[in-house]
Amino acid sequence: MNETRRGFLKALGLTTVGTGLGIPLLRALRPGSGTVLAQVSGPAETAPAAVPGRQWAMVVDVEKCLRDDVRAAVIEACDREHNIPRIPDPKQEVKWVWSDEYGDIFADQINAHTPAAAREAPVLVMCNHCTDPPCIRVCPTGATWKREKDGIVMMDMHRCIGCRYCMAACPFGSRSFNWRDPRPYVEHDENGKPLSDFPTRMKGVVEKCTFCAERIDEGGEPACVEALRQVPGAEGALVFGDVNDPESEVSRILSEHLVMERRPTLGTGPNVYYLVPDALPALAAAPSAGVDGNHPVSERGEVAP
């Protein structure tokens, strides 16, 4: 189905050999448009070969993430790792991973009798790194794309023109726009340097969770998953792995439990899965306060004016 559609769109594109096609063709034909040092140097050829067909995925254990300190650790780790600005105006907030209410995230799964406490139970949400992402379909510049080697939906902040079409297309509200220069709102140390080396963004571009692609490229794991290793009892609250590898922990969980994903009927194929508690009381008993657990105020750093 998806393959057919992609094929159709491709055909649609190819049949219309218009002005648009002319320019890339010209670029390709233009002499010297290859690498600057094509004759003498270039990207190394000994790079680790990508495992074909890999698709990174995350399993969120909803019950374990009911604990405020678990969610706070996740959000805090992400904020620090990516120098995410803490903008007070919720209309202009930047969020990569945050917590929202169960009833809003799984609006199709609740009914008139779902207890209020369950509706309001906090659940972590982030970019779903969909198998067929609508954001990528609509992006006019290729600033967001799906990595072939591991299925991460990436963002190129250098190429984004800030048209926000991807934000209109994302059915999960996972994308944030930099309505202003985020630098002044990024937590910094006493020397005025941001806490992480990760580049901050500039105004006018869209950003979102990237599954910490930069860490994965160096053999690491997402910062949120790593941070939970320091939280006692949080083991397995977030499980990250290759969903196409039958031996992975993620695959094991998916094969042994009934898990949910967000808005499956839209066909985007989210790769963030939710392991929900077997019994409702677990959800209903959750502390409903602190749902607005976004960007917990840190005592280590301060936000510049």
Place this chain on the structure above:
Amino acid sequence: MIQNVLHGGRRYWGLLAFWGVLILIGGLAYSHQFAVGLQVTGMSRDVSWGLYIAQFTFMVGVAASAVMVVLPYYLHDHKAFGKTVILGEFLAVSSVLVCMLFIFVDMGQPRRVMNVVLHPQFHSLMFWDFMSLSGYLLLNLVIGFLAIEAERKGTPPPRWVRPFIYLSIPWAVSIHTVTAFLYSGLSARPFWMTAILAPRFLASAFAAGPSLLIVLALLVRRFGGFDVGARAIRSLGTIVTYAMAVNVFFVLVESFTAIYSGIPHDEEAFRYLFMGLDGHAALRPWTWVGDALAVVSLTGLLIPKIRHQERWLVLLCGGVFASLWIEKGLALVVTGFIPSPLGIVTEYAPTAPEIAITLGVYALGGLVLTALYKLVLNVREKTQLA
């Protein structure tokens, strides 16, 4: 020929100065937005498109509506439109210009806008919109200028331009269809995801555009001493009537599906428009005023006795134009974002800089239109004297 644009009376220069002041204010507001980012607008994480994109959408319709004079004149030899056709084509030129500017002022990183052609993505409707709008601008510029040049010389337009005129007809339909596809292909936004959006866009465009053209033609007659003829105005009035009737029908058809089926996501947007949702109802008064205008204007238009009196026709056209502006230039885009994918109702209201920039863009279109119409008037004056 073009230097004639620089000769004019006090009223002409007064009008240009008026546009100039608005452009200046808009320019200042834009330089502020350019410096500090889109934070100066009322848009937000949830409502990520606002007034700019809505105006773009509305004006694509006005641009496309030129086909409503081009088609009867060139395909059906409807002679009454002989003098109207050039006004329609130049209206299209300035409207497309306005559309492109609205897209531009909406960009977060305007300096990178050429990335759309440097890294074209054939699966993005935005790319196709960019292409079709550029093509349409070019077509109408060429056709319009050749027509006016031919008239000045008293010769028929060159034969080779005929195919381009015929091409401009489906092209006009395509620009608004592609613009509708920008919206109607998004599974995230049930309010937009309807197959009737493109037909609806076309119907409302063919009502709003000719309405504007009627008003412009009467203004040109009054202040420029150039009469397109009562028959042309009457034909345009008929077009507005049919298009508006079809548009109202389409809106009803769409409302029926959304409301009768009762699927919350589809219904909520309509509930927000007419009654408000979760205590938010910013668009409610606009919706009711717009719909009342639509009903009253359409009723008036449907009665030939009223429609055929130019005094009334102008009023009715004003009503049609205003109601469609509310529908498309205000409600359509914002409501698509309500409620958000996470069920939140975030309201949107444009800010002062946003409105200033919007007026500035419209003023730039007004300036171009004024100059182009002046060109037409000069040529007509000379040929009439000769």
Place this chain on the structure above:
Amino acid sequence: MTSRSRIALGLGVFFLLGAYPVWNGLASSADPERPELARAVDSAGATGCIEDTTWMKANHQKLLNEWRTSVVRDGQRTWVSSTGTSWDMSLTGTCLKCHANTETFCTRCHDYADVQPTCWNCHVVPEGGQSEGGQSHE
């Protein structure tokens, strides 16, 4: 005054204004002082720049663009120089290891050349380096 002469006059004024950089350069006889750039700080293991200075002067911007595309879009981080040495494609991690002071190395020359790259709007200068502190060059 006929339109013809008016147009000619207008074109003349336009041409003169457009050629401002040329005649301004000709008029000011003194050569502007070339900026003094900071020498690279020796860092452990580094045996000089990734390519020779002349080449880097002319091509560093293209190279950085290439690195950017390679790292961000292709997830490919290792780059081999013309002498066969492997380098991590990283502005802050590789270049700034030696050219630690962005103020005296980058900014000074960019000001001289009147170019405003936006690297430091986002990229974080590592400890010890100077930067404009996130002030955007618009």
